[in-house]
Amino acid sequence: MRNGYLRRRWRFPRTLAGCALASLVGTVGLLGSPSTASGAPATPPLNPRPQELSVTGTPLDLPAAVTIVRGTAADQPAVDAVVAAFTSRDTRVTLTSTDPGAGTTVYVGGAQETPASAAALNAIGVATPSGLPDQGYLLATGTDSGGRQRVVLSGGQKVGTFYAAQTLRQLLTSDSSGAAIARVTIRDWPAFSFRGGMDSANPPPPGVARWTKADRLEQVEVLARNKMNRFFYGPAADPRTGGSGSDNWRTSYSATELGDLREVVSKANSLHVAFVYRISPEMPLDQASGICHSSATERGTLLSRLNQMYQIGVRHFVIAWDDVFPTRPFSCVNDSQTYGTGVTAWARAQADVTNFVQAQFINAHAGMGQLYTVSSEYAGTAVSSYRTEFDTRLSTAVGVYWTGPEVLSPRITKKNLDDAQVAFPRHRLAIWDNFPVNDQVWDRLQMGPLVGREAALSAAPGILFNEMTQQGPSQLPLLTAADFAWNPGQYQPEDSWSRAIDVLGGSKASQLRTFAEINRSSVIDRTDSVALADAISSFRNALRTGTGVDSAAAALKQRLSALRTASTDLQATQTSLTTQAQPWLQQTVRLVDAATRAVDLLTAERAGQTTVANTLRQEIRHLLPTIASHPESVAHGVLHPLVTFALRLGVDRVDLSGDGRADVLAVTGNGTLNAYENLRTTLNWPELGATQTVGQGWSTSQLPVIGDLDGDRRADLLSVTSTGALVQFRNTGSFTGGMFATGVQVGSGWQGTLAAYLADLDDDGRADLLGVFPGGTLRAFRNTGMSNGAVTWGPAVQVGQGWSTAELPFFGDLTGDGKADLMSVKSDGSLWHFLNTGSFSEGTFAAGQRVGAGWSGHLAMHVVDLDGDGPADVLGVLADGTLAAFRNQGVTNGLVGFGPRTSVGQGWHANMLPYPTDLSGDGRADLISINGEGRLFTNINSGRFVSGLMFPTTAAHGPGWGGTIFLR
Ligand SMILES: [Ca+2]
Ligand SMILES: [Ca+2]
Ligand SMILES: [Ca+2]
Numbered sequence: 001m002r003n004g005y006l007r008r009r010w011r012f013p014r015t016l017a018g019c020a021l022a023s024l025v026g027t028v029g030l031l032g033s034p035s036t037a038s039g040a041p042a043t044p045p046l047n048p049r050p051q052e053l054s055v056t057g058t059p060l061d062l063p064a065a066v067t068i069v070r071g072t073a074a075d076q077p078a079v080d081a082v083v084a085a086f087t088s089r090d091t092r093v094t095l096t097s098t099d100p101g102a103g104t105t106v107y108v109g110g111a112q113e114t115p116a117s118a119a120a121l122n123a124i125g126v127a128t129p130s131g132l133p134d135q136g137y138l139l140a141t142g143t144d145s146g147g148r149q150r151v152v153l154s155g156g157q158k159v160g161t162f163y164a165a166q167t168l169r170q171l172l173t174s175d176s177s178g179a180a181i182a183r184v185t186i187r188d189w190p191a192f193s194f195r196g197g198m199d200s201a202n203p204p205p206p207g208v209a210r211w212t213k214a215d216r217l218e219q220v221e222v223l224a225r226n227k228m229n230r231f232f233y234g235p236a237a238d239p240r241t242g243g244s245g246s247d248n249w250r251t252s253y254s255a256t257e258l259g260d261l262r263e264v265v266s267k268a269n270s271l272h273v274a275f276v277y278r279i280s281p282e283m284p285l286d287q288a289s290g291i292c293h294s295s296a297t298e299r300g301t302l303l304s305r306l307n308q309m310y311q312i313g314v315r316h317f318v319i320a321w322d323d324v325f326p327t328r329p330f331s332c333v334n335d336s337q338t339y340g341t342g343v344t345a346w347a348r349a350q351a352d353v354t355n356f357v358q359a360q361f362i363n364a365h366a367g368m369g370q371l372y373t374v375s376s377e378y379a380g381t382a383v384s385s386y387r388t389e390f391d392t393r394l395s396t397a398v399g400v401y402w403t404g405p406e407v408l409s410p411r412i413t414k415k416n417l418d419d420a421q422v423a424f425p426r427h428r429l430a431i432w433d434n435f436p437v438n439d440q441v442w443d444r445l446q447m448g449p450l451v452g453r454e455a456a457l458s459a460a461p462g463i464l465f466n467e468m469t470q471q472g473p474s475q476l477p478l479l480t481a482a483d484f485a486w487n488p489g490q491y492q493p494e495d496s497w498s499r500a501i502d503v504l505g506g507s508k509a510s511q512l513r514t515f516a517e518i519n520r521s522s523v524i525d526r527t528d529s530v531a532l533a534d535a536i537s538s539f540r541n542a543l544r545t546g547t548g549v550d551s552a553a554a555a556l557k558q559r560l561s562a563l564r565t566a567s568t569d570l571q572a573t574q575t576s577l578t579t580q581a582q583p584w585l586q587q588t589v590r591l592v593d594a595a596t597r598a599v600d601l602l603t604a605e606r607a608g609q610t611t612v613a614n615t616l617r618q619e620i621r622h623l624l625p626t627i628a629s630h631p632e633s634v635a636h637g638v639l640h641p642l643v644t645f646a647l648r649l650g651v652d653r654v655d656l657s658g659d660g661r662a663d664v665l666a667v668t669g670n671g672t673l674n675a676y677e678n679l680r681t682t683l684n685w686p687e688l689g690a691t692q693t694v695g696q697g698w699s700t701s702q703l704p705v706i707g708d709l710d711g712d713r714r715a716d717l718l719s720v721t722s723t724g725a726l727v728q729f730r731n732t733g734s735f736t737g738g739m740f741a742t743g744v745q746v747g748s749g750w751q752g753t754l755a756a757y758l759a760d761l762d763d764d765g766r767a768d769l770l771g772v773f774p775g776g777t778l779r780a781f782r783n784t785g786m787s788n789g790a791v792t793w794g795p796a797v798q799v800g801q802g803w804s805t806a807e808l809p810f811f812g813d814l815t816g817d818g819k820a821d822l823m824s825v826k827s828d829g830s831l832w833h834f835l836n837t838g839s840f841s842e843g844t845f846a847a848g849q850r851v852g853a854g855w856s857g858h859l860a861m862h863v864v865d866l867d868g869d870g871p872a873d874v875l876g877v878l879a880d881g882t883l884a885a886f887r888n889q890g891v892t893n894g895l896v897g898f899g900p901r902t903s904v905g906q907g908w909h910a911n912m913l914p915y916p917t918d919l920s921g922d923g924r925a926d927l928i929s930i931n932g933e934g935r936l937f938t939n940i941n942s943g944r945f946v947s948g949l950m951f952p953t954t955a956a957h958g959p960g961w962g963g964t965i966f967l968r
């Protein structure tokens with residue numbers, strides 16, 4: 001005999017064992033908490049969270065063997081899941097179709113499947129289910145009046161019983177003394193009729209993972225275990241779903257390809273997951289080769305493709321018209337003759353083909369799921385001529401997908417849905433949620449919880465979630481999405497995320513939590529690396545104030561160490577999540593190693609340990625190229641800036657607050673100097689603070705020269721007045737409290753100079769001064785430190801001559817030694833460098849070396865690090881408006897090798913030029929610019945030295961920047 005109250009299974013206070021059952025009744029509010037204030041027993045964490053759950057007593061301790069009763073009509077996948085659940089807890093099972101009348105018995109199936117379940121429910125005092133919503137189930141565990149243990153899984157339909165089995169699996173526990181099951185009554189059903197995951201990303205760049213067959217097989221299981229019932233297959237990487245050129249949807253799969261897909265389809269069908277197959281006949285990747293809508297041949301080809309999928313068991317289809325431009329000409333002349341021209345013609349053509357598929361394919365087969373389509377205007381809520389035409393023409397039998405108010409919607413409200421329904425009055429919209437898909441930010445894992453979706457969206461029939469190009473890491477956000485889709489009314493993102501981490505992390509859950517926290521943010525939620533950012537901020541504040549530096553450094557290093565340990569532990573585990581996250585786990589370790597040295601460097605500098613500091617600085621510089629050679633981004637905008645800050649990278653472009661990330665400085669047309677704090681750049685959209693006016697009286701003939709004059713890692717300003725005086729404006733670090741101190745004159749005799757520069761020539765952390773004087777002489781003045789609040793300069797050193805307004809020097813560190821080198825473009829368009837020899841003498845700059853050509857008529861040129869490896873690369877706007885990048889490939893025999901010209905942008909002109917600045921703090925220069933309408937634009941650098949990929953996204957900020965005469 002087993003005495004339940006003597007052997008505790010859940011962690012609730014021992015004193016409660018044996019209490020009256022009535023006092024132990026819990027409610028749904030208990031989910032996820034280990035115990036309640038009243039001491040009622042906790043329930044195990046369940047995903048998704050059930051709609052109605054009562055804990056009716058202490059858990060049932062199960063014997064070593066149980067009997068499973070299932071009727072002849074019972075759902076086999078449910079039976080299999082129940083058998084697997086008990087077997088995994090080392091409990092033997094005997095299957096029978098009739099009630100054995102004694103012993104612990106599990107009944108699988110509602111009254112239609114397993115008639116004995118109704119009596120079993122009555123025996124434990126639970127009413128048989130009536131009026132269960134679609135896909136719902138009732139699951140009850142307890143003992144009857146004779147003390148016999150009964151477990152009843154009663155679905156309204158077979159699929160409901162299958163979902164009951166998924167809940168049962170999570171109710172079972174075991175320890176060395178055997179298995180137990182929670183004593184509960186659960187009545188449960190989904191809010192959204194269909195719920196699912198999507199393998200439907202745009203093709204990632206070479207080297208980035210994409211889904212494999214094994215991923216898809218695993219995904220189907222994950223969906224089923226979390227009560228989702230759709231797997232949407234439409235990756236752009238599979239040309240049969242769209243394609244480009246001659247490799248496209250028109251060709252059938254080979255026998256091998258079809259066999260692979262059949263495996264996935266069969267598995268999905270065996271787990272109550274519908275495999276949804278998408279075809280995009282207009283070919284978003286190559287629209288000119290898209291379908292000729294009016295062609296009978298083309299339509300026949302489409303039917304044969306759909307039929308091929310039907311043959312392997314697919315019953316759910318999507319004909320998609322997204323990501324094409326219904327403004328271009330049709331790909332065949334017949335279409336314009338048939339449908340006319342313009343967006344409504346495209347709407348007619350698309351509706352016509354979709355209706356054809358409905359009539360000739362869907363209606364021609366029994367057992368088909370509802371056909372869905374995606375309109376070309378799939379995001380947003382407005383009525384439009386395209387939408388009206390599409391909605392009017394499209395068969396009402398067809399459903400329509402919609403992505404919310406945006407393509408990537410940070411928020412989706414019920415009002416958004418209602419508004420969009422007005423634009424599609426004849427069709428119900430289902431939600432295609434582009435979360436957590438990372439096909440615009442391939443270098444990031446977006447593993448945070450689903451947020452920002454209103455519960456009332458379940459008025460829509462379904463919701464699907466487009467996943468990352470990494471199936472394993474996608475499971476973390478997907479589990480929260482499954483929770484939302486099933487039970488949005490009780491969805492709590494953080495709680496759900498925590499449960500998902502526990503499930504996916506298993507024995508390594510705490511390590512996964514540490515890692516997921518630094519790979520969390522996305523367009524729907526910018527929360528990222530909060531604890532790490534706080535520790536870094538505390539350390540930096542301690543450095544600034546000089547109090548508590550050691551304890552803040554120790555706390556930060558402890559956190560870094562924990563992150564490193566978590567990453568190495570996870571690297572040693574073999575789940576799809578950890579395997580596919582390998583590049584990010586490895587990058588975390590590299591960055592932690594650099595950041596830990598950055599902490600030591602900063603504390604050594606402060607303690608005056610110059611030799612130690614120099615060694616650490618060299619070590620970090622040595623680590624940077626490897627970090628830079630991996631595009632994976634972790635702890636976005638948080639960890640890397642600590643390294644950038646420690647090495648003083650980019651302080652002159654232009655870090656005003658001293659956090660390793662550039663802020664923005666602008667002079668307006670009336671001479672006002674405004675500063676904008678870079679609040680955070682956790683995404684490709686930097687958030688800038690409010691306008692702070694920090695100066696007056698600037699002009700086109702007197703613009704700020706930027707550099708760190710006092711070595712505090714905050715950018716200071718210098719100006720050359722019309723009378724030739726040099727005036728310093730020292731940065732106090734406060735955006736709101738008068739950022740720049742009153743001007744102090746720190747030089748004279750600069751009238752008529754052609755240019756003035758601040759650049760660190762000797763790697764001491766203080767900007768040195770350079771000027772091109774009348775007659776073309778380049779002079780350098782060493783920064784010898786602050787004296788009575790004013791920067792002092794060493795004697796003038798002539799370091800060059802022959803300069804002119806037509807040929808001015810540019811400064812940047814080409815060799816990565818912290819000492820600025822010089823570059824110039826000669827009148828013949830040739831590019832030259834003059835490397836810094838480190839001597840601070842007339843020979844500071846070595847003889848010029850010709851390192852490029854083709855710069856005639858260039859509009860801008862910058863010597864700036866683009867790939868984050870330390871040494872500066874070259875970025876220029878060429879005469880034709882091309883933004884060209886040249887990668888620094890290192891120094892050989894005193895000559896810097898530059899890679900081939902990479903076009904990373906175009907359409908720039910003299911009135912709209914980009915300025916490189918590191919907003920994200922990763923050592924890679926990003927861009928800021930102002931367009932013709934006076935809007936500020938930012939482009940975050942992806943670190944990919946590939947045409948078109950370096951600056952993949954443009955973020956537009958508020959208007960009102962017109963007339964700006966200086967922007968950094
Ligand atoms: Ca400073
Ligand atoms: Ca210096
Ligand atoms: Ca570089």
Ligand SMILES: [Ca+2]
Nearest residue numbers: 920921922924
């Ligand atoms: Ca950057």
